[in-house]
Amino acid sequence: MSLRQITRSSWFQHAAGFVASEFLRFVWLTNRFSYDPPDLYAQFEPQMPVVVAFWHGQHFMMPFLKRRHLKAKVLVSRHRDGEINAIAAERLDIGTVRGSGDHGASFHRKGGVAAFKAMLRVLEEGVNMALTADVPKVSRVAGLGVIMLARDSGRPIIPVAIATSRFKRLNNWDRSVINLPFGRGVIATGKSVRVPADADDAAMEALRVQLQDNLNEVTRRAYAIVGRADEADRAG
Template identity: 75%
Template sequence: MKRVLRNLGRASWVQHLAGGTAAEFLRLVWWTNRFTLDPPEIYKQIEPDMPVIVAFWHGQHFMMPFLKLKAYEAKVLISRHRDGEINAIAAERLGVGTVRGSGDHGTSFHRKGGVAAFKSMLKVLEDRINMALTADVPKVSRKAGLGIIMLARESGRPILPVAIATSRFKRLKNWDRSVIHLPFGHGVIAAGDLVRVPPDADSTMMEDFRAELEANLNEVTRRAYTLVGRPDEDGHA
């Protein structure tokens, strides 16, 4: 039975149905929550620095397509996994382009298409398009990896830490404690300070910037949840 369900999940029509349904549910959440920005002038403030690398925690990612305004192009990194295919279909339906592959720079980097994805992300940024991706080490929630720091160093583009929180949500019991946002509440899109990685950053500096990004993402996530009146209860921040 498990094999049948697994094969069914790989069917293109099933993935498109799931992706389309997810996109429309997220659109409902967006339309029925009153979202505010923190800081209020975030887009005007970062516009001179665009394109930027938008960083967020895994499990906090479902509403991220709504960061994109029509005036600003953006793409998002999504894995090649079966669940990633559904996420990619949903993102593209919501108007966000995708780069497929892994942001991991560990042992499985080549196998997961990491090298090709890294080059694609550099090209996206060279084309003056904002690039969004999760900052976590794979399967380790809220521990920033070096991949996104390497992307900032090689591209010369700053990293913008972002978090989105809503007053009504369900938290799953998976590795990243994924948050499913719910309709009919209020929400916050919060942004932190830009993290700028110089092109000559050595390994020690890279680790310092990695730690800085991790701290900034934890702070902006706590702030977003505080502003909607809910504690950030996942135990990592």
């Protein structure tokens, strides 16, 4: 059996998902986490369900944003790496919607239409919906997908960043951060973005840029809070 066959096998993906979820739980338990603003749940729970947006590569600790009494799902790709992420997320009590957030030429091929409709249903059922804001394979550039979801659902977008003082940054397209234990951590939220139901193309583009700016701001702030000002400018 080739390495490719092994990594695509169900047993390997479930084992990897188990290891990933338990490592992330260990990171959560061994970091001293704070919240910025301190009353972020009091601010946003009355607005729920919400669309939670974050940068790709900054997503590993996002399951810990959810409190026990809240319901949430996350958009996960259909790629084999996505299967591992989905298994890990579900072990951490986060439901999943499978498909692509891309609204380009591959939208239909990657299950984007079905995923978009599923995310709308999730929000209609009163469940928070989380997804990365980036254009696929283009780091730190927000796409229109999350803006379209907010417009069609009528729900606000909450930009979120989770940072730890100890981490390993990978040299890949999204600058993925592997959070490490025994440090400081923060869950930070930025200014919410609301998209009117009648938003035209110009308004959608303006709100896309606003979300992008808000995500960059909250990501830089999160790194500064945990004492990694050296990473603040690189983060967003």
